[in-house]
Amino acid sequence: MRYIMAVFLVTLLLSQPAFAADLTKVDITIRDHRFSPSEIHVPAGKPTMLTIKNEDPMAEEFDSSALKVERVIAGGRSGTVRLRPLGAGRYPFMGEYHAQTARGVVIAQ
Secondary structure, three states: OHHHHHHHHHHHHHHHHHHHHHOEEEEEEEEOOEEEOOEEEEOOOOOEEEEEEEOOOOOEEEEEOOOOEEEEEOOOOEEEEEEOOOOOEEEEEEEHHHOOOOEEEEEEO
């Protein structure tokens, strides 16, 4: 049993750098209640980390039912959102507090 557990832990530790190397990183800015870029292209089947910098003085919520994500970013602050590996497709998102202007889409290809 200890041998199996040791093999499992070694496998887990060795797989971590591979996962980190496959992580796609995307920087997004919120300015004037708009996301920039508003169209984000990511590789399908790979995890993604979004770093969102809110340059507005007011908070904004990054919200997407398609991505199953909600994250409030305070004014003048940054935050991160991790996305699971996505299937090919379009995944809309919006700023919950300024839904008329803060809109975008993640496109997994």
